[in-house]
């Protein structure tokens with residue numbers, strides 16, 4: 803895991819209250835054998851609905867990142883994931899909350915992809931063709947590009 807934490811201010815013009823709690827989020831970067839990765843849209847009714855992101859969600863009390871990711875991907879997209887490797891961590895300061903994103907690479911899963919929350923999905927290569935991409939998600943595309951360049 804990369805110990806560095808990237809800090810992103812998603813909307814610098816918007817004032818925030820001090821001392822907001824950090825909300826931990828487990829995010830899955832599902833990578834297929836041909837290198838395509840899965841992006842989904844945020845479901846209707848959620849903040850930033852329609853923006854593209856990697857699937858995942860908030861940790862519940864007592865959960866590890868791996869447990870939360872396994873639960874979220876089952877609930878949201880119907881996949882049962884195998885091994886999870888935490889890859890990068892970032893802190894994103896949104897007007898709606900301060901989130902710590904734990905991005906995990908996942909190459910092993912079973913089940914049929916099902917969008918349980920009315921999301922759209924796309925298997926993407928770089929550069930991605932879908933817009934808009936969530937501010938906290940854009941750095942992941944840059945990390946993937948940097949890996950491909952190596």
Ligand SMILES: Nc1nc2c([nH]c(=O)n2[C@@H]2O[C@H](COP(=O)(O)OP(=O)(O)OP(=O)(O)O)[C@@H](O)[C@H]2O)c(=O)[nH]1
Nearest residue numbers: 827829848855856857858859860894901936937938939
């Ligand atoms: N899943 C996911 N969340 C992301 C990404 N990038 C990013 O900034 N986030 C942020 O992480 C947070 C995830 O919260 P969520 O609302 O999707 O989580 P959840 O499904 O558990 O929410 P719920 O409280 O509605 O059940 C949101 O603030 C979202 O903006 C990403 O690539 N994937």
